[in-house]
Amino acid sequence: MKTTKSLFHAGFLGLTLLATSVMAAVPAAEADKLGKSLTPMGAEMAGNADGSIPAWKPLPKNAGAVDSKGFLSDPYASEKPLFTITAQNVDQYKDKLAPGQYAMFKRYPETFKMPVYPSHRGATVPDDVFAAIKKNATATELVSGGNGLKNFETAVPFPIPKSGVEVIWNHITRYRGGSVTRLVTQATPQPNGSFSLVYFQDQFVFRDKMKDFDPANPGNILFYFKQEVTAPARLAGGVLLVHETLDQVAEPRSAWVYNAGQRRVRRAPQVSYDGPGTAADGLRTSDNLDMYNGAPDRYDWKLEGKKEMYIASDSYKLDDPKLKYADIIKAGHINQDLARYELRRVWHVVATLKEGQRHIYAKRDFYIDEDTWQAAVIDHYDGRNQLWRVAEAHAQNYYNVQVPWYTLETLYDLQSGRYLALGMKNEEKSAYNFGFTATTSDFTPAALRQAGVR
Numbered sequence: 001m002k003t004t005k006s007l008f009h010a011g012f013l014g015l016t017l018l019a020t021s022v023m024a025a026v027p028a029a030e031a032d033k034l035g036k037s038l039t040p041m042g043a044e045m046a047g048n049a050d051g052s053i054p055a056w057k058p059l060p061k062n063a064g065a066v067d068s069k070g071f072l073s074d075p076y077a078s079e080k081p082l083f084t085i086t087a088q089n090v091d092q093y094k095d096k097l098a099p100g101q102y103a104m105f106k107r108y109p110e111t112f113k114m115p116v117y118p119s120h121r122g123a124t125v126p127d128d129v130f131a132a133i134k135k136n137a138t139a140t141e142l143v144s145g146g147n148g149l150k151n152f153e154t155a156v157p158f159p160i161p162k163s164g165v166e167v168i169w170n171h172i173t174r175y176r177g178g179s180v181t182r183l184v185t186q187a188t189p190q191p192n193g194s195f196s197l198v199y200f201q202d203q204f205v206f207r208d209k210m211k212d213f214d215p216a217n218p219g220n221i222l223f224y225f226k227q228e229v230t231a232p233a234r235l236a237g238g239v240l241l242v243h244e245t246l247d248q249v250a251e252p253r254s255a256w257v258y259n260a261g262q263r264r265v266r267r268a269p270q271v272s273y274d275g276p277g278t279a280a281d282g283l284r285t286s287d288n289l290d291m292y293n294g295a296p297d298r299y300d301w302k303l304e305g306k307k308e309m310y311i312a313s314d315s316y317k318l319d320d321p322k323l324k325y326a327d328i329i330k331a332g333h334i335n336q337d338l339a340r341y342e343l344r345r346v347w348h349v350v351a352t353l354k355e356g357q358r359h360i361y362a363k364r365d366f367y368i369d370e371d372t373w374q375a376a377v378i379d380h381y382d383g384r385n386q387l388w389r390v391a392e393a394h395a396q397n398y399y400n401v402q403v404p405w406y407t408l409e410t411l412y413d414l415q416s417g418r419y420l421a422l423g424m425k426n427e428e429k430s431a432y433n434f435g436f437t438a439t440t441s442d443f444t445p446a447a448l449r450q451a452g453v454r
Contacts, residue, residue, distance in 0.1 A: 025151075026160050031137035034159060040130035041123075042137075042159030042170075043370040044345065048308065052343050056371065058124030059399040066400050067321065070431035074316035075122075075399070076340075081115040085310070085341075096309050096343065098367055100379035100390030100412075107414055108332045116310055119342040123371045123397050123404040125155070125175045133159050142166070147297040148247025149173075154208055156373055164301030164349040168366065170373035172293060173222065177403040177434040178209040183230075185325065185424045188281040191417040193331030198279040199231040203436060211439045220245045224443040227278065235279055236260065241448050242271065248295035258448045265448050273298065274360045283420040284411050285360065291375035291393050291409060292366070298359055299351035306345050309367055311376035313342040315394035315407040323426045334410060334421055339394060345370045346377075361388070369395070372404040389413050401434045 034040050039056045047054040064073035085093050087109035094102055104112045132154035140157035143150050146165040149157050155175035158166035182202045189195040203226040207213055210224070225242040229235045237260025245251045255271035258264070270276070270286070272294055277284035287294045318328065318338045328334050349366040353359055363381040368374065372395065380389040394408045412419040425431060441447065 025138050025141055026162075028138055030160055031134060034134050034137060035130075038160070039371065040133060040159075041125070041156065041371060041373070042133070042161075043121075047121075048345075053119050053308065053345060054121055056121045059122035059397055061400050061402065063122070063399040064316075069321060069429065070433065071319065071321045072316060072396070072398065072400065072431075074314075074320075076117070076120065076314055076316070079117050081117055083116055085114040085116060087112065093310065096307075098309065098365065098377045098379055098390075099387060100365075100377060100414075101310075101392070103387055103414055104333065104390060104412060107412075107417075111330070111336070112333055113336045114310060114341045115336070115339060116341045116343070117314070119344060120314060121344075121371050122314075122399065123369075124399075124402050125404070126402050129155055129175050142169075144247055144249040145297070146301070147249040147295055148245075152246065154206075161303070161347070164303035164351070165296055167303060167347045167349050167368055167373075168292070168296055168301055168351075171291070171366075171368055171375050172296075174373040175403065176204070176206075176405050177398070177401060177432075179205040179434065179436040179438070181433045181436045183425060183428040183430065184422065185428070186279065186420065186422045187325065187329050187424070188283050188420050189329050189331065189418065191331065193329065195329050196232065197325060198229060198235060200278075201228045201230050202226070203438070203442075205436060205438050205443075209437070211437060220247055220251050222246045224438070224440070226443060226448075229279060239448055240268070240271065240278060241443060241445065243443065244293075249297055253294065256445045256448055263449070265445050274358075277420075280420055283413060283418060284422075288391065288411055289409075289422075291378055291391055291406075292364075296351075298354060298357040299364070300354055302350045302352070304348040304350055306370065307348055307367075308343055309346045309376075310341045311344050311346065311367065311369060312339055312392060312394040313344060313369075313376075313396075314340055315396045316340075318394050319396060319407045319426065319431075321426050321431075325424055325427060328408075328424060328426070329421060332417060333412060333419060334408070344376075374404060374406070388415060398432065398434070403434060405432075 063075040087105045090105045133156045136157045137159050139151040156170050161167045186198045187195045206223045207221045222244045227240045229238045239258040241256045243254040255268040257268045275286040346367040351364040353362045361380045362383045365379040367377040369376050378391040382388040390412045392410050393406045396407045409422045
């Protein structure tokens, strides 16, 4: 009986994916809701019934000041928390928390807290990106059983999603400014809170922002990514290069690493799926970067629907350049006094490892912000179906350039008591530099060795 049920499920899933690949694009009449009852990004325009989630109201570019290093002032700095969730009152709010968030209160009952502030829905992107998203709604289709896209432009292929994998593609392709250079740090604290830092210099460019991009022949590349480790000295000079593809089944991601000690460039097929994350001390996988990235082919994706949930939002306080990294990194988890949570609507998607596939995470629960398509929380389960790691992203709107993105990504290991914090830039000489320009020749293996010389 069990076998029959499994065969039925597999057959039903196959038919569902087949239907999805044909029906991914929505009719023009449905796409016309974008900018009306739905925001141009696909979120519900209206707030919720009791007003605790407001209607969408995008932040203007001049919502706050920008300092000489590019850091943004907090447009909500005068606000105080409405209340704070602690281990003592967490059961009152359990229905609006992910299981992983709830588990953090149980793991760290004396120190973990969630200050909840008034909700704001200020995320927005440039008008030409909104126009591309609306075009995608009626044109973009899934290919390779949901593992690739065709007829896709710029960002967010499925603003009105009908399946879990479409929501995931929205996260993977969401707008992040088109191109950026950034200096960021990564910490992997011990259970007692002691830590050392790894420093990265990243370059990240989507294909349509390359100088030599040909829209008539877009190819299969989604974006180019180059990451150099600049410190500590024992790791400095190593460089990672990634060519991210849209259809990673037809053409897997290409990756290379430059080893400064050997002065050699080598292919890096391990930079995918559950391969080890760069200099992460075993605390994250390659596909944990950006909360989740890469080919979705190893999982079945089930769309559970929407729910209201407390997620880390408008995290300007956490990005304050007056802070030292030691102010943020604490034992067990980051300094939650610096965090800000708001009640938002999120898409809930459950990813279950396919039979015959391998990954250290047997299941993942995704909670994705409806306004930005950014993953806010992801719960990771091991092969015993035990909750293992909890990823939480602290987001902000880079309002001066109309880019929603992260301030800090965290990945908490509930079993070891350690965690990873990635993306801090408080002590760096500059904030993110959007509008970086490049050509494809800058992202070739031949160029990699030159970039890695120290």
